[in-house]
Amino acid sequence: MSNFNCDSTELERRFQLRVDEEQRIEPKDWMPEKYRANLIRQISQHAHSEVIGMQPEGCWITRAPTLHRKIVLLAKVQDEGGHGLYLYSAAETLGVSREELIDRLHSGSAKYASIFNYPSLTWADVGIIGWLVDGAAIVNQITLQRTSYGPYARAMVRVCKEESFHQRQGYQSVMALARGSDEQKAMAQDALDRWWWPSLMMFGPHDGESAHSAQSMKWKIKRESNDSLRQRFVDQTVPQAEYLGLRIPDSKLRWNEERGHYDFGEINWEEFENVISGNGPCNRQRLAHHVQAHQDGDWVREAVRAYDRKQLDRVGATEAAGNRKKHAA
Amino acid sequence: MSNFNCDSTELERRFQLRVDEEQRIEPKDWMPEKYRANLIRQISQHAHSEVIGMQPEGCWITRAPTLHRKIVLLAKVQDEGGHGLYLYSAAETLGVSREELIDRLHSGSAKYASIFNYPSLTWADVGIIGWLVDGAAIVNQITLQRTSYGPYARAMVRVCKEESFHQRQGYQSVMALARGSDEQKAMAQDALDRWWWPSLMMFGPHDGESAHSAQSMKWKIKRESNDSLRQRFVDQTVPQAEYLGLRIPDSKLRWNEERGHYDFGEINWEEFENVISGNGPCNRQRLAHHVQAHQDGDWVREAVRAYDRKQLDRVGATEAAGNRKKHAA
């Protein structure tokens, strides 16, 4: 990587120029290897997050309290899978196969959003996840609609549209609880208490401590800093919680007139590091679930390949027979 | 089998004499091959019935309505397994291994009581099974305490003691329902409606149509005819149902003063044949459940054999070392 020759330095300069001018980079364009690698890491992490994110809410599909909620939830989890698909496709334009990406997920070398390593314990969690987790995701993804890599930016446009729909549904579902019985209110508050801090962690470490941030900002595969995105999320979410009559579990939370933003307490970074590095409450179950499903599907994928080969052979045989006939004629 | 020589005819005559004199036949005694084969069939069928019979009630252990009922039910299902063990041991004294008996069960060549091919659908079924199915089993097994084969007779003594306990527990459990809410009464009546006829079928075909009956009676591995056992069961059960205020689903059922017995309707023999021959509602699930558990245990049994071999080798090695030392000394 370090022995650039003149040509590639020049290519890189031109590349950066295009990025600076907000031109979209497309799959067939030249790009620095590190840009490609970084994008693959980021997009696949995003894709894996969507797919692993199907689990915490998915475990409530069979127990949803009404037909309406069951349908809404199943459709939502399905959409997350759909986002995973868009994003895998975007990553594939960078010359990596989905199978490789999944291998990296299973081997632990690729990550996913650490929030999905917390368990979803009550029905209220489903609503809170929609409200907070999808809410946090959107704050980030809206900026990524302007990311420098074309396929990624376009995937984000589609994803954002659906996510805001989910976020609203989640909020409405929490509202039903907040306006419900005492038990329901308590359930909603309990879920908010458990998911609030992990939601803030979704934006990653403070700007100074983020490994990839500076270069990613320069390449515009990241458009805004972790801390500023987190602040935006807090600012938009606090009034929503107030409206619901729910209490955000942060004694330091207060409006700062001067800054025009909410001040809020410090994240427990030790917990963040612990969960990221594989020791969260559900890391093993999440991965095991995905690996199991994938292994259970081995024979199906193999059968599809075998069937397709047979079909090709048959077409081949028919054509050959056709050719023989022609020659014989 | 048909070319008996003089000796074996003589042996057989003496054997029958002993049986006629109500002497017990023991494992080391000479016995006709057909007696042995018939006993193996009968005892193993009985053992398999106990083991397969764990399933219909077993599926309610995790859903029992109170801690007390959960404990009673688990202990009962455990006892059934225990009866299976006594009976497999009794069969093994006839020179057949448990592994062979299980193979025959899995291959379909050995049968089990066809009543266990009906599903257990509500909590009431658990009580009704205890009352009717264990009740019917006892009526038969009491006579088998005097069966001619010693190990079988002794197993029956132990089994009978526990079964009457189960039967009382089942009856009490139904009584709790019969004295409970309308829903509970309806649940008990529904279960009685579904299990009554299969219970009567437990005694097998009419005396004239029973394949093994005549020879088995002569050998005293069967002590009373199917029809007379069935009559006894009906006679003892009808007053019990009356006491509970439950209706037996048989419009022909009435007391016959002259006979001193209850008259009752005709069994649906077509259904009986259908279920016996493998086409009952649960035949496949019952067998599949047993096969699955057995397969899941393959690696465990293999590990136990391997461990035991290693232990033997170690003992051998230690002894060999001891011998070497002795020689060296």
Place this chain on the structure above:
Amino acid sequence: MTKISGNEHLFRYVLALADDALVLGQNLSEWCSRGPYLEEDLALANVALDYLGRARMFFEYAAQIEDKGRTEDDLAFLRDSREYRNYLLHELPRGDFAYTMARQLMVDVFSLEYLKALCKSTDETLSAIAQRTVKESEYHLRRSRTWVVRLGDGTEESHTRMQKAFDDLWGYSHELFEGDDSERALVAEGISVDSSTIRNEWDRVVNEVLSEATLKRPDEGWAIRGGRNGIHTESFGPMLAEMQYMQRAYPGLEW
């Protein structure tokens, strides 16, 4: 036997159709995050959603017919197992992918023909529901048909699994064509579909698919019945316990 009014028959008829859809939708929804391809997760979720959507329409209509203040959710979640009257085929656990696809083929061929006939129902609501859903079943059938052929004619393993799936499921197909008293009572007025009339077309299509998939049609000797009488399989109770949990634990609340 208590005399059942025409309205009661209609209620029971619609409720049974609702149960079929709910129970199958519930089973299929378990595939979400467990499919062999991500694409398949989404496709199976689609099928599940179609069935749950049908369930909702049928339950709404049943509640309206009953007119005793019970809601669609009361009917869906607050009956005990013996009151559900879905066909057994719909309630069997999802099994492996072959099992799910074999069942889908059997159900889809049946549903498509049934809904086509129900489009002509003299009951406007039933006819409207059928018209809204018949296209879905066409799509479902295209999928299950393709999968059965691919897996039947794929590898040795996939062939074995498909054949075993059909062998294990076949006994549950017979009751589909037998209907129940309520269905029969409503045939004359042209409200219900006489299921027995579907048998021939079902046989034709299923045989065609099996043959294309190099699979053997299982023997007919074995037949399990009971769904329409609430005689279920033992796996039904635990499934219900899970499905009903929230409504049972928190009765009477809005969600």
Place this chain on the structure above:
Amino acid sequence: MTKISGNEHLFRYVLALADDALVLGQNLSEWCSRGPYLEEDLALANVALDYLGRARMFFEYAAQIEDKGRTEDDLAFLRDSREYRNYLLHELPRGDFAYTMARQLMVDVFSLEYLKALCKSTDETLSAIAQRTVKESEYHLRRSRTWVVRLGDGTEESHTRMQKAFDDLWGYSHELFEGDDSERALVAEGISVDSSTIRNEWDRVVNEVLSEATLKRPDEGWAIRGGRNGIHTESFGPMLAEMQYMQRAYPGLEW
């Protein structure tokens, strides 16, 4: 934070012990008809019965302490998941036979020491329960110990399964030695057992068994906590739904 009275601490303490016993008993009971040997079905049912018996004694006592008219069954069956405070180790699904036996070893070593200490409780009921159950745990430990050694030192497959089981379970062991506020509040009066004092003996015995079984003690880095705060695993909800079904569907009846 609301101040908790001594009585409330005792209630919470006893209830947590009841939850541990119930949830493990429930899990173990699933082995009935599923063991590798018929003998093992019976033996595991015995262990399950011992745990369910303990659960009953603890729930009875908890109901008595609470004195609000709730019965043992109300406490056992009519709380929602967040109110159960069992250790997570107890609620994990039974897994394969290796997983069940690895868990049992971990739980049995702990329970035996815990009950021995609880025998000396100044609370007579707790001391009596401990005295009635400590022999059971001795027997349980002999069994789980034997199985772990046999399977660890059996075939390559059984060794791999046992090692994987310990690796997957280890993270749940830490919270066993941490107790909760109620346990700590009752230590001074000699009512409760200070779980942290059990750690050394647990380590000693478990290390000894692992070494005899030719197994590696897993790394300590990974630790999951939450049971005593009602933060469960996701498998807990469906298990609860099944366990509570009858009480939820038919509230307030006698069985």
